[in-house]
Amino acid sequence: MTNEIGRRSYINKLTGEELMLRDCVTAIENLGAHPKLTDAVAAVQMARTCLADWVDLQKANDRPGK
Numbered sequence: 001m002t003n004e005i006g007r008r009s010y011i012n013k014l015t016g017e018e019l020m021l022r023d024c025v026t027a028i029e030n031l032g033a034h035p036k037l038t039d040a041v042a043a044v045q046m047a048r049t050c051l052a053d054w055v056d057l058q059k060a061n062d063r064p065g066k
Helices: 016-029 035-061
Strands: none
Touching: 016 035
């Protein structure tokens, strides 16, 4: 474990796809409050996490010496 702040914590290091999912969460949250909207936000957040994990894996595989 390192003390460095991860890539996904910096908006300028997100991929275009990660930014789209981030914007999707904002759009859903702007619709109001309802349990179904909460479910939708949770689903998109899960997608964001999965995508970020994949992006990080791709970047790790692109490192020299791997």
